[in-house]
Amino acid sequence: MSLSEPIPGSTIRAVHDDFHGDLLEVSMGPHHPSTHGVFRMIVTLDGEVVVKLKPVFGYLHRNHEKLAENNAYLASIPYTDRLDYLCSLTNNWAYVHAVEKLSGIEVPERAEYLRVILGELTRLINHCCLVGFLLNDLGTSFTPLLYSLRERERMLDMIEALTGSRMMCNFMRFGGLRTDVSSEWLAQLKTYLDTTFARYLDEQDALLTGNEILLARTQGVGVLKSDLAINAGITGPMLRASGINYDIRKVDKYSIYDRFDFRVPLGDHSDTYDRYMMRMLEMHESVKIIQQAIKDIPEGPFIDPKAKNRGLRPKAGEAYARIEGPKGEIGFHLISDGTGNPYRYRVRPPSLINLTVLEDMCLGQTLADTVIILGSVDIVLGEVDR
């Protein structure tokens, strides 16, 4: 009786059986307004209800892993920018984290604080984008997207002021960062988060989070059961929306995350609305982390002066390091044979692995739902295809 009522796939089936209705196979993508890049879904429809969905990807394959195996360790950092091009800093971080683990490089205190600040800033940027694009998929005429992108622009301005680039930052180095951060920059960031960004979050909550149509469109749509989420290796906000308390910042306590006071939001309904809300709530927590980090950041070197970046030759061995990226667990697995470039270089892309459950979430939902479910998975094709 209510708008939230899911379409009972079985009853629709029965009606259609009487009419001997044909199924309609629609190829959505690779050129489609809402597949967030060159992603393709071959959707089989019964009326408007999805009975089968086959994801096709690889249109943006750039041979990332093989390229890195032929490059010096340092030369791969700018390539990692281009994996998930919305959050280049966390990609950098995961990669240098792996190399540091492989070759036993220590990171100075100040650099760790700055990495946390930049990592959480990246999370804000990513979640802003996600919320905006998800609402765009829900059929708003760009309005919430443009408000989100306005905030993203402001944060990108900050990042540009620091790294010289808006998206392809190439900022992390083994043992630290490329340059130091001025105290003015930190003060500016703090002011921005306290005023403008806080206003944005409040506005978003007030105008959209309780919107009846948003609730009707997202609640109960695209449910991802927690056992399936675990079995499929889902990570990040998507997993937490399914109620599993798993945040690598809390589990591994990598870097200096054990020093900050922040909470991990968990969803109880595992649906698209929960996935949307996870992002909204995580933004509040990220703001808290950045504010604490700016308050506590010590003086000191921004990079370990002894750390070797150019011509790095780690001892033979292997290392896997992971961090909690905005989209989930982003990890790098490196095998060194003692030469200047890795013997094997493997990325664990959260976008790709989170995408694997797309069909399970979409079955029995309507065509319009597949788009928002895909939007709530949060993929960047640069990372899915590599």
Add this chain to the structure above:
Amino acid sequence: MSASSESILEAFPLTIRDWLASVVPLDWLQWLILSLIGIVAILTVFGLTFAFTTVTERKLLGRFQNRLGPNRVRIFGIRVFGFFQPFADAVKALTKEDIVPAAADKVLHFLAPCAMVAFSLLGFAVLPFGKHLSLLSNIDAALLYFFAAGAASELAIFMAGWSSNNKFSLISSMRALAQLISYELPLLLVAVPAVLMAGSLSLTGIVVNQGGDLGILNWNVFTPWGFAGFIIFFIAALAECNRCPFDLPEGESEIIAGYLTEYSGFKYALFFMGEYFGMMSLSGLGVTLFLGGWQAPCAALAFIPSYLWFYAKLIVMILCFIWMRATLLRLRMDQLMRLSWKFLVPLALVNLGTVTFWKYTADWEGGMLVARWLIAIALVILPFISLGKVLSSGLGPRKYRYA
């Protein structure tokens, strides 16, 4: 139709028309000219309104979205905040290549945009634009005619979707038909109360019924049933025009551009034109049924000609359409139908009861008058709350736990 007692401004369009007709000596030719003038006037006024609505919409959307909107186009070095944009758009649409898919049904593919514009223009024939301005003022069943003509434009959408031979277009045209069937009903049902009060199916009669000493308070929208009717009418009109949040046939996030996917160049522009004409004629009907038509809000403002009042109200309605588009999200197909059949249609039916009560208690005085208002308001509010509860059951903001 002499207008000697009216002000010169009020009679101005008629004066022009009579003068033009008098130039022609022949009787039968005079009759032809008289009807042609009306048609040309409607096409010009609403054609220009369409052009400037598109640019206003884009400018307003821009402002809603924290940007400027189109502001580059200039003619002879004059740039009126980009308000020459529609002319540039028209030139662009006319000069673009017209692509017809190889597998399309070429005849239907060509006919669909023509039908869209033609059908959407039909509604203007019966709208009373001013005291003396109505093309077919002598039609008694004007309202029925309006709905019959208005529904035909969905046929054009179906033609477009079917002939394009594109799966997205097909889905879109199916959606358009389902939407039409769902929303024509509440639209008709909320028009009935106005008919009941006026005792006439003639739109002119309905407008005249909303006049009187009280001015603006005589408008149907300022009665309980009229207010509810106007809101339902507005929602149903949004759906009828395929406007956001009911733009499912065009639902760009899932079916690209729906029935428009395979259209380019001027055919595309014609669909646009048809959509806007439909929006304007439905707004015109809303103004006629609920907002007093061409009546001025109070006697002191009656010196402004009636057709300007009508036009101003119509523009306000259209601005509300644009506002909705900038604000709302799109519903899903099943939710759209549920909203109609389980919410709007029952409310509209209850509204019929409310208006009957209103009509038969017209002579209640004093304390009874207060009771009349209270009962009527209750008849509107209670079903709204209870049906709304059912509609949104299971939905709501959630509390989240933290680990």
